[in-house]
Amino acid sequence: GESVGLHLPTLSVQEGDNSIINCAYSNSASDYFIWYKQESGKGPQFIIDIRSNMDKRQGQRVTVLLNKTVKHLSLQIAATQPGDSAVYFCAPMDKSYQKVTFGIGTKLQVIP
Amino acid sequence: DTAVSQTPKYLVTQMGNDKSIKCEQNLGHDTMYWYKQDSKKFLKIMFSYNNKELIINETVPNRFSPKSPDKAHLNLHINSLELGDSAVYFCASSQEPFGTGRIPDTGELFFGEGSRLTVL
Numbered sequence: 001g002e003s004v005g006l007h008l009p010t011l012s013v014q015e016g017d018n019s020i021i022n023c024a025y026s027n028s029a030s031d032y033f034i035w036y037k038q039e040s041g042k043g044p045q046f047i048i049d050i051r052s053n054m055d056k057r058q059g060q061r062v063t064v065l066l067n068k069t070v071k072h073l074s075l076q077i078a079a080t081q082p083g084d085s086a087v088y089f090c091a092p093m094d095k096s097y098q099k100v101t102f103g104i105g106t107k108l109q110v111i112p
Numbered sequence: 113d114t115a116v117s118q119t120p121k122y123l124v125t126q127m128g129n130d131k132s133i134k135c136e137q138n139l140g141h142d143t144m145y146w147y148k149q150d151s152k153k154f155l156k157i158m159f160s161y162n163n164k165e166l167i168i169n170e171t172v173p174n175r176f177s178p179k180s181p182d183k184a185h186l187n188l189h190i191n192s193l194e195l196g197d198s199a200v201y202f203c204a205s206s207q208e209p210f211g212t213g214r215i216p217d218t219g220e221l222f223f224g225e226g227s228r229l230t231v232l
Contacts, residue, residue, distance in 0.1 A: 034219045043223025102155040
């Protein structure tokens with residue numbers, strides 16, 4: 001249903017610093033994880049994905065770490081830039097691969 | 113050249129009215145979706161269609177009726193609009209369908225820019 005009572009977590013980071021955005025998931029059957037970025041006024045955009053047989057994956061300036069033991073993943077952004085300001089969503093999928101379900105999201109604010 | 117385009121971008125209407133949002137993708141994808149995003153940025157899937165066939169109907173009131181005339185189009189019609197329908201509606205497409213039991217090569221969805229619906 002609706003996200004009544006929930007607040008969007010916000011992370012403020014100085015430009016040039018590294019950012020770490022965390023995501024906890026509850027379903028131990030989650031098998032595949034995707035990160036999306038949503039800039040203001042736009043639709044979500046795919047950033048990077050990782051499968052459960054990996055614990056780390058790197059892209060351009062981004063790294064995703066997966067810890068299946070504690071059901072946690074993080075998105076690390078190196079040398080954060082103003083253009084990184086957005087809401088970031090993690091989207092775990094279980095082995096049924098039925099649908100892409102988005103988590104609550106974290107708002108990243110980059111301070112120039 | 114927009115990959116997933118939806119119209120209108122903004123829609124303001126009175127309670128009880130009927131309205132439609134249109135979506136088109138030029139990516140050649142077989143699967144399209146509607147998502148609803150509320151004011152807290154919570155993004156929830158509503159429907160998915162694969163090659164004009166309904167795959168997912170995520171417990172959405174039957175006032176919402178998706179229609180896919182062909183695999184490049186997925187429109188959303190909403191009857192008897194209510195205040196709680198106010199949200200941003202996103203259309204998306206993917207290269208391959210989910211929910212077939214096959215592991216997808218990618219979970220990447222391509223989203224449109226959204227249609228902000230305000231019900232007064």
